[in-house]
Amino acid sequence: MRLPARLQKSVRFLAAITLAAATSAVASPGSAAAPPARAVTVAGGPGSATPIAGFLIQSSAKVADEAAVSRPGYPAAGWYPVSPRSTVLAGLVQNHKYPDPFYSTNLRSIPEADFAVPWWYRADLTLAGGPDTRTYLDVSGVLSRADVWVNGVRVATSDRVVGVYTRHDLDVTDHVHSGRNSVALKVYPNDPNRDLTMGWIDWVQSPPDRNMGVVRDVVVRRAGPVALRDAHVVTSLAVPSLRHAELTVKATVRNDSAQPVRATVSGTVADRRVTQQVALAAHETRTLTFGTVGLDRPRIWWPAAMGGQPLYDLRLTASVHGRTSDTAGERFGIRDVRAPLNADGGREYQINGRPLLVKGGGWSPDLFLRWNPDYVSDKLRYVLDLGLNTVRLEGHLEPDEFFDLADRYGILTLPGFECCDKWEGDVNGDESGEPWTGADFPVAKASMAAEAARLRDHPSVISFLIGSDFAPSAAIEKNYVDALRAADWSLPIVPAASANSAPITGESGMKMNGPYDWVPPNYWYDKHPDGGGAFGFASETSAGPDIPTLDTLRRMMSPSELDTLWKDPAAKQYHSAPSWSTFSTLKIFDTALAGRYGPPTSLEDYVRKAQLAQYENVRAQYEAYGRNFTDASNPSTGVIYWMLNSGWTSLHWQLFDYYLDQNGAYHGAKKANEPLHAQYSYDDRSVVVVNSRHAVAGGLTVRVSLYNLDGTEKFSRTVTGLSVPGDGGRAVALTVPAVGGLSQTYLAKLVATDASGTEVSRNVYWLSTKADVVDWARNDWYYAPTSSMADLTGLAAMAPATVRAVTASVAHPDGTTTTAVTLRNTGTGKTPALYLDAHVLGTGGAPVLPVRWSDNAVSLWPGESTTLTATYRTADLHGARPSVRISGWNVPTVVVR
Template structure:
């Protein structure tokens, strides 16, 4: 087998233009226009509206490539297209060889008869997606979310590209993944599926291997398994049929665990197809040895819904992932790696790939394998009605098979989910509904896709929709079973305390918006634009009542911010405090609830949104809070007036001994009451370990407005987790000027901040001008007169910098500085 890449420099233009320009493959139309200086940044100010019109045109790409006699001596030569976005025709030497209609599918077509020795030309014409959906929706109306252009259910293109309540209407297009020629002689490996059987002290691997054989003879297969330690073992089987099985025993197996539960050892599987000594084809897979499914069993609350890994049910902690850019040509492995590492730094063990985007690149799953993130994988359907007609059905069958076969071997894959919110939409939302389309929903998500998953990946759990209680429109938002999306806080303006009214079995969506930080806002605005209600800022807020709701929640919790920068800061505190309130509640109820996956992890452009990490990779307050509230061992306070119960959650797989240390303080750090208690916390458990009654100390509002509770869990003489609790909303607490002072020292790999205040300081923020940093802790409370130490790793600074330069760029403030 030989492969020739067609990636690299192409020529591109509008179909109706005469002038060609350079284009990059993989890439996209918008990126090529940007690279050629034809258009300004689509994300700057309100450029979105004018640049969206580029999608009303058709485009063509072309390039030449040379073919030698050697390649044409092979029996078969295929054109392999890993991703064309979306509607296209492909020509080789002026003859059409392929039509595409699905961005999410991989296309392969035999083209040997169209090739010649010497110079050849490939031409790809990509047709306007916006004209297509407009025409199709005029022929047949299909409802979709009002945040997107109408008609997106007619096209198998990432829905978010057409607009969402956090994303722009910029439906880019192009050859967005690898394109190549592959030549084979006599036979090739068509498919490999691995099933694991876990036994005492060994794992048995069943490899189902399918070959395509053009000579109808038998196949000789060699399999090499390389352990995480680098030790290799080889297995051979001769005279195999075109569909056959090889069984391999892995002795003393090293199990794969999600982050926080163990290591992530990976085994390399190499399958080689030979004839005599000649290698005809080979495939590489990396797998983790584990059992992973959803545990559903009846209990006193209904029916459980929890990931079970290697026989242990775990509480899932994470966020919803959306595509990292609206211009997919800007995405790359290094950017995704930083994002996944940020998840690990914040103690995630799970990530949900949301159904309105794309099936991510292979390296996304490789990184999740490497770092230990369980992937909840939606199929790419969201908030849209679909007509299961013949052409559409054929297209999505191929899409489903392609992606199941591509992703299924990954250790990180936890479940397949049919769609985002369409079952609940049919039951709970108000849109035009017909019996035929409702029936199509069942056929598509509970029959067709279920059957494909059952055939091609029977070892992975399938869930029909999110949220769902199991399908068939049976109370999809039930708290007794399945997963739940809860948007009463935010969309219905319910207070944070409303989170505690809900006890889902698995919370897979909930969220609160915030503005990005000032550096990100400066990236898309002029100084005159920096008013939340100016049209440029409003163009970067896609939720119709988003700014209003942000201010509503600020008003519920904080004093009126004194300036624009303070609005950004307090909005992030609202978001972080609110999500913390919900997560701590659900973690305290571990066993009943077994997951808290907030909306959302990241952004696809600079915008006001629900993300905890903005478009440029800058952590908002929420992500620093997540690092604390997703800590494997969590201490949290549940208040009922002046009664406070301290709970501890232990996600570790070993028992813990420690001490609870608490102090009731006034706003000048004076201790009013204090206590210490030794505790023993069983493995993988939750419980209430201290009950405090402050009725005497906090008998009136004046006392409550000057008093806070400081609590911490000490393990092995170190603070494992800690927090503070105010007995009134922060806006009613009498914050004094903390007069924060700070210093910095340098070691070989770190800068160390020493921060001190003379009074209680809420949500202390360390930020920088001009450069980006990611500190060990941020948006923290200084709750005693002790010096607070914060480490900044030099690797977490956007560019090399001296201590003197860093000192001049650092800004430190707290909530007191915002009013």
């Protein structure tokens, strides 16, 4: 994901000249329904806040009179109706102007020249209210600058409304009237190297409009003479007792009239009454601090795996002469976050006094920044299903609803600014982005102030990473820290996601050593100081490519592209990375796949081998960090898989694909992050049980067995009475000794049962007597080469296994359906059925997505059986009767009802 600093500027230039275009109108998870032809916002009285319901957009090349655009009655025939949050290209896709931009190279065919000029966004709105009602436009989320017009008057220029994260409270009272009004924004082309905005670095193919547009709500606010803003709660929790919390309410009151006024600001916080009177001179602004409210035995917010997610409300009303002038409020949670540096310099997060191993993934929005709450909710639910607790947002800071969902689901977030563009422009002598000018500092400070005010009350937010690949310079850091402190930011401030320091915030306690491309599974257990192995806090790291399922591949690539995918490792892959990127081919991954598993013989063979490779590698990454969390020396403290998901149809950096199908990477991560988990260590052959629950897990029995591929058992040992501490504690069950007679490729089965004999963890490995050897002498920033590879080619010769499958489906009143499939290895010999994967199918035999499986990608020995349960929305069957497709490494694919 990262390029050496000396190359970034030249790469950026190449990226600019290769931004060619294409996109589509096929419905996708990121898309929203087409908006009405004309969106009219009816704004209420004092205290109301009404988002503009949608816009009409058009290229400025087709507009002759700027002032006329924002006048009521403007003839907008031929303009495109778009959603209230929409980039230009997202709006054109929404209007079916292009074929599916996520298929093949369609994205490349959209003419970039169409987006080299500004585009207009206009909307009509109806206002009611008396003569004392004031009207404001709350404008944010502009990529990356705009002129704002109201009823033919330009009320703000692009040198003011600039920067995607800045927020603008525009008083337009003197420019509006009761009845029909019009608002227009002239949005200028987005340039991540010039403005403090959003870019895609090397994550994906950049959209040809570079996301020019408006991606957060434009809100019409109404108030009386006194406006109420910035209402928030500063919480302080007693740790470690958690028996008392103190709440301090703050708010800004502003008299926007020409006369002095006396206002009463009152309301409730956590159902406790607060009130204060204030006298304001004409046009005076004042910050109010209410008396501290104490809560005994407060309801504490926890990450999902650690407890509940209760939330409290703050509600305030400003009244003048007994009439409501304005209202404000926030929803907040009570929790304590600390992130000190340990003795080895790693940043260790603690939640409510308890240690936390951060296990997460890098978040990506939709490529066109389309907001679809159901789709985002589905992705966040996958985070929980994967056993993860955190998502990192490197730039692309999502709308408020994203953090509302994270609060509700108990998912921690690590927001921060992005690398490799203006945000890190020449701040430390590197060449990433353009140098800052004096005009950038106020925009940066306003961006931080707005994001701090937006995020500070969300309990899911646990810190802010003000830099990514580089820490800011002293001047820029002070600019940010001053804004954070002014916003009552009480959470840790981290100078960078890499191993950098800054004068105020100190050492980052994080590392960004890669890899970003394929490395062997045993890499993760190596604490080489230059590596991304399981020590410290790795803010972004993975073994690179994550090949989707065959269903998704056929949905996103043409037949000729699929042919090239498995035949030509050196070929540029459009769905891997931009052509200038280090990651534009799959050569490193494909070479390792052929070397370890054997050359692919077909597309199907390539995909099935890729799933095994991804499963073993992702599992090893999370397992290594889980095991080393409690190391006495240089422990692991956090790991962010790069990435959780991709913003479009991709071949790399994703635990699940754009369409929410689950591949080997998904199943490997979910297995590794079981709450009580038995695992094999690639470095010292120890079998360890890791307990992520709070309570001690006692009375466990662990059985370890090694098998040749014909099913012959070569080693077996059982350990009883094992006890494992909670909160990420571990216990070593045994160390596997040297075993004679093993085939070069062999299997290891680990089964842990509790005191009642119930299976609590089952884990199967395919291993080799020939080890992968990392060549650290040739380690590079994006991967570590191997001088020798494990030999797993024996898997190809495994005898077929026989599996019987029986399904049963039940539709529930809540709109979900549960499908259970019972699998039994009915073979009469010794051969196990390896890597059995189940997919629920609906209309036309397509996978039903999203879906949550109790378990998947399982292996069964003769006589063994298991029942896998899938839960999904009934509507996603589209009226079809559900069936289940079962496939396996050495089991023929079958579809059962």
